[in-house]
Amino acid sequence: xxxxxxxxxxxxxMMMTGCADQMYIEDVTLSLILGLDLDEDGxxxxxxxxxxxxxxxxxxxxxxxxxxxxxxxxxxxxxxxVMALTSGSKTQLLLVGKKLLKQKNWIDYIDPFYRDxxxxxxxRVVAVDGPVSDVIFFRPKDKPRLPLYLANLVDTAYRRNVxxxxxxxxxxxxxxxxxxxxxxxELKKDHKIMLTGTALLDEQSKYKLSITPNENKLLRILQHKxxxxxxxxxxxxxxxxxxxxxxxxxxxxxxxxxxxxYDNHFIFDxxxxxxxxxxxxxxxFNVRSDAAKLQKSMEKKMQTDFERLIKKTQTKGIDPYGxxxxxxxxxxxxxxxxxxxxxxxxxxxxxxVKVHVTISGMGTIK
Amino acid sequence: MKKYAYNEITLMQYIFLINGxxxxxxxxxxxxxxxxxxxxxxxxxxxxxWLSSVAASIxxxxxxxxxxxxxxxxxxxxxxxxxxxxxxxSVYIVYFAFYAWTIxxxxxxxxxxxxxxxxxxxxxxxxxxxxxxxVARNGLRVLGRYSELSFYMVIWIPLFFLIPLKDGNWLxxxxxxxxxxxxxxxxVPTTVxxxxxxxxxxxxxxxxxxxQHAVLGITIANTLTMLFYLFVTVVCFAYFSPDGIIExxxxxxxxxxxxxxxxxxxxxxxxxxxxxxxxxxxxIPCVFFAAFCSSQLLGKxxxxxxxxILLLIIIGVVFWLDPTWIDSEGWQKKVVKGGLLLAFVAPPxxxxxxxxxxxxxxxxxx
Numbered sequence: 001x002x003x004x005x006x007x008x009x010x011x012x013x014m015m016m017t018g019c020a021d022q023m024y025i026e027d028v029t030l031s032l033i034l035g036l037d038l039d040e041d042g043x044x045x046x047x048x049x050x051x052x053x054x055x056x057x058x059x060x061x062x063x064x065x066x067x068x069x070x071x072x073x074x075x076x077x078x079x080x081x082v083m084a085l086t087s088g089s090k091t092q093l094l095l096v097g098k099k100l101l102k103q104k105n106w107i108d109y110i111d112p113f114y115r116d117x118x119x120x121x122x123x124r125v126v127a128v129d130g131p132v133s134d135v136i137f138f139r140p141k142d143k144p145r146l147p148l149y150l151a152n153l154v155d156t157a158y159r160r161n162v163x164x165x166x167x168x169x170x171x172x173x174x175x176x177x178x179x180x181x182x183x184x185x186e187l188k189k190d191h192k193i194m195l196t197g198t199a200l201l202d203e204q205s206k207y208k209l210s211i212t213p214n215e216n217k218l219l220r221i222l223q224h225k226x227x228x229x230x231x232x233x234x235x236x237x238x239x240x241x242x243x244x245x246x247x248x249x250x251x252x253x254x255x256x257x258x259x260x261x262y263d264n265h266f267i268f269d270x271x272x273x274x275x276x277x278x279x280x281x282x283x284x285f286n287v288r289s290d291a292a293k294l295q296k297s298m299e300k301k302m303q304t305d306f307e308r309l310i311k312k313t314q315t316k317g318i319d320p321y322g323x324x325x326x327x328x329x330x331x332x333x334x335x336x337x338x339x340x341x342x343x344x345x346x347x348x349x350x351x352x353v354k355v356h357v358t359i360s361g362m363g364t365i366k
Numbered sequence: 367m368k369k370y371a372y373n374e375i376t377l378m379q380y381i382f383l384i385n386g387x388x389x390x391x392x393x394x395x396x397x398x399x400x401x402x403x404x405x406x407x408x409x410x411x412x413x414x415x416w417l418s419s420v421a422a423s424i425x426x427x428x429x430x431x432x433x434x435x436x437x438x439x440x441x442x443x444x445x446x447x448x449x450x451x452x453x454x455x456s457v458y459i460v461y462f463a464f465y466a467w468t469i470x471x472x473x474x475x476x477x478x479x480x481x482x483x484x485x486x487x488x489x490x491x492x493x494x495x496x497x498x499x500x501v502a503r504n505g506l507r508v509l510g511r512y513s514e515l516s517f518y519m520v521i522w523i524p525l526f527f528l529i530p531l532k533d534g535n536w537l538x539x540x541x542x543x544x545x546x547x548x549x550x551x552x553x554v555p556t557t558v559x560x561x562x563x564x565x566x567x568x569x570x571x572x573x574x575x576x577x578q579h580a581v582l583g584i585t586i587a588n589t590l591t592m593l594f595y596l597f598v599t600v601v602c603f604a605y606f607s608p609d610g611i612i613e614x615x616x617x618x619x620x621x622x623x624x625x626x627x628x629x630x631x632x633x634x635x636x637x638x639x640x641x642x643x644x645x646x647x648x649x650i651p652c653v654f655f656a657a658f659c660s661s662q663l664l665g666k667x668x669x670x671x672x673x674x675i676l677l678l679i680i681i682g683v684v685f686w687l688d689p690t691w692i693d694s695e696g697w698q699k700k701v702v703k704g705g706l707l708l709a710f711v712a713p714p715x716x717x718x719x720x721x722x723x724x725x726x727x728x729x730x731x732x
Binding site: 006089090120167169173178180328332 | 479480483489492493496497500535537538540541544606607608609610613614619620623624626631632
């Protein structure tokens, strides 16, 4: 008897806590996209896109723009206009305007994502080339609502390594880790939304450089992140008369190895071993007998591409590849001296990329 | 005749009781504290901490083995006489009660921050108290069964840590002993304290069925705890960069936050709710032993009233104080100081004392 009453009491107690804290989905405005940008006068603008759970609403998406001092402050302002209470617990994308990205200390604004345990950190961080408002207020007819469209766009593009996908958590890693600089997805809206590649930030997380989808693949390889597809279409230098020889291939397996040496400056030797399967060839060539020649020219072309990309980042003093992590792991005494100006030290470093291509298949025709 | 014949516990129950008391909320912040003190070498300190806790445990069991029918209460009275012995056992009562208090408050703060922000503290503690009372009012056998069952129920938790591990970078660990042994040694005190809880074995020994395995049992319990701590720390260190991990108060929860399935987000919340079972196996033995010692001290057979009194006091004090995170950390530091004396200094001291005591007594009796 005593036990039964106690059981009942505990059950009631458990139910009661639920009563006090309930929240209906209609009473929540989920900010699925949060946008940050600066207006002409340098004031922070915060944008939000959220789904509307209501039968009577014609458009099932709310989009708001406010002028605020911080993200958390913007929430109070959103609450004054949107239908329900704003919540950041399901944010899918964080769009950051390039204007803001070029500011110092802009990452201070994203503090609430890390601080408030209710917020999620798997939000994708995306740089917007141009005003964020153009993207947020865009309503394409042939696409689902914007948050779903953009999230899917980033996820699938990332699988083919068209762009990088950086979640807020990874972004935190990249900005705090001294041996790597951050890289985030970049998109642009002209008449439609397009992923333009990857935006590279420096040690202070300021915008420095944009790279194309093709260069992004090379970036991923140098980061030793060889998951997903790496389809390439390159023009190989087969003969000296300067004709374009376009060839496409997929790379079922890529192996990357980096070694570090130190000789007054850091020297990185990176070996990239690729097994490629030819998927397209726009010139006559006998792969069966002259495979070695084709491999050599592909290696040459890839190598110059790698070198060009590395030079580009070195002149900007950024290391999105994480070579600094290798420097720390293998050359710690030298690393400790330069760890706070790794960008500068990396600019002086030699990076030797060696590409080895093995043609594993030419396809079903000769 | 055996005094505790109806409450004998098996070796497994013995192991899981000790292990359960050791593993509480501490592990959630352990990787951060280790990283602050010793960088990525912090995990080595766990092994050193484990060695010292095993050493203290063996002294503890060896002391108990001299008086196989006695709990610490009878041993202390035998050694130091009635007044001093009772005074000393009161110290243990206060220690266990305070230990239970800090764990309960800490668990309550986690629950409040993650799930029930608007529920008052005392209601959460009231909810904790109900199952605590049901388990702790019974004898040690029920307690042992509870700990064993809980262990089997939560044994799957470590599997989920393997999911973020695939994005980990083992280069974070290199070079080993970056700054030499000194930072590692400075982290040892922290890890030593995270093994606190094995001192309950002082009271378990007379209840154990197969006393010949007592040393083995306590070593296994310590080793299980060590393996869990080591595993969690290594996963955190592999995932988070050495510079990034120190910014998170509870890196373990941040790690779990990243786990997402198509049908489930915010896995940290699910896991924290389940982890409460693990934490309960830490506070329930403390509540039990505080009540059990009080009943022995006051010469009462039944200790269940003391469980109620203790829990009511805890709820009352929480109602009155409304503890904050900073309070909670301060109390933990106090517990750790007490634990150093009662768990790490007392066993070797008692062992030496018992040795002298026996010699002296034999000489007198001859």
